[in-house]
Amino acid sequence: xxxxxxxxxxxxxxxxxxxxxxxxxxxxxxxxxxxxxxxxxxxxxxxxxxxxxxxxxxxxxxxxxxxxxxxxxxxxxxxxxxxxxxxxxxxxxxxxxxxxxxxxxxxxxx
Amino acid sequence: xxxxxxxxxxxxxxxxxxxxxxxxxxxxxxxxxxxxxxxxxxxxxxxxxxxxxxxxxxxxxxxxxxxxxxxxxxxxxxxxxxxxxxxxxxxxxxxxxxxxxxxxxxxxxxxxx
Numbered sequence: 742x743x744x745x746x747x748x749x750x751x752x753x754x755x756x757x758x759x760x761x762x763x764x765x766x767x768x769x770x771x772x773x774x775x776x777x778x779x780x781x782x783x784x785x786x787x788x789x790x791x792x793x794x795x796x797x798x799x800x801x802x803x804x805x806x807x808x809x810x811x812x813x814x815x816x817x818x819x820x821x822x823x824x825x826x827x828x829x830x831x832x833x834x835x836x837x838x839x840x841x842x843x844x845x846x847x848x849x850x851x
Numbered sequence: 852x853x854x855x856x857x858x859x860x861x862x863x864x865x866x867x868x869x870x871x872x873x874x875x876x877x878x879x880x881x882x883x884x885x886x887x888x889x890x891x892x893x894x895x896x897x898x899x900x901x902x903x904x905x906x907x908x909x910x911x912x913x914x915x916x917x918x919x920x921x922x923x924x925x926x927x928x929x930x931x932x933x934x935x936x937x938x939x940x941x942x943x944x945x946x947x948x949x950x951x952x953x954x955x956x957x958x959x960x961x962x963x964x
Contacts, residue, residue: 774952831894839953840896
């Protein structure tokens with residue numbers, strides 16, 4: 742069974758700093774997604790990564806995928822308060838269900 | 852393009868009752884998936900429907916069921932509600948290719964008293 746682990750679970754960081762969230766998964770996957778969730782809200786799609794070495798960037802967020810290591814990272818550059826949210830990675834293979842990680846609750850401190 | 856819509860947004864029920872939640876996918880999307888989100892268990896997959904057929908099913912008891920109509924709208928039903936069914940129920944839709952991104956609706960917050 743596919744398992745997805747994220748770390749850290751909680752992250753408190755100062756504005757202007759850089760940090761990385763890690764997502765490890767246990768078996769073969771052909772796609773990985775990153776989602777953002779604000780408190781009490783639904784999930785917003787950030788990135789989809791489909792191949793080894795894929796890198797995508799949007800504003801201060803950059804996601805990458807290493808399928809050999811079964812690892813994806815979400816890098817935050819020069820954090821701002823608006824990035825405070827919970828971030829989820831999710832993995833799947835073929836027509837199998839999407840399996841979510843535990844989520845990383847990110848708090849940006851002014 | 853309108854997003855995924857879910858109704859109702861909030862629901863309060865008592866133990867033993869049943870509930871039906873509705874989801875309208877993005878126009879043109881044929882796949883609808885349902886997830887349960889709780890603080891303790893996180894996001895758990897319930898089931899996926901594609902062209903009116905259940906394609907995948909998660910590890911939930913038979914009290915949880917769903918269906919999809921010919922217009923791709925989907926409903927999920929929970930019978931004999933338990934306190935532990937209190938959760939945010941999220942519906943997601945995507946196009947016909949399994950690599951397409953899933954887009955999530957706003958969710959239905961179910962509280963069981």
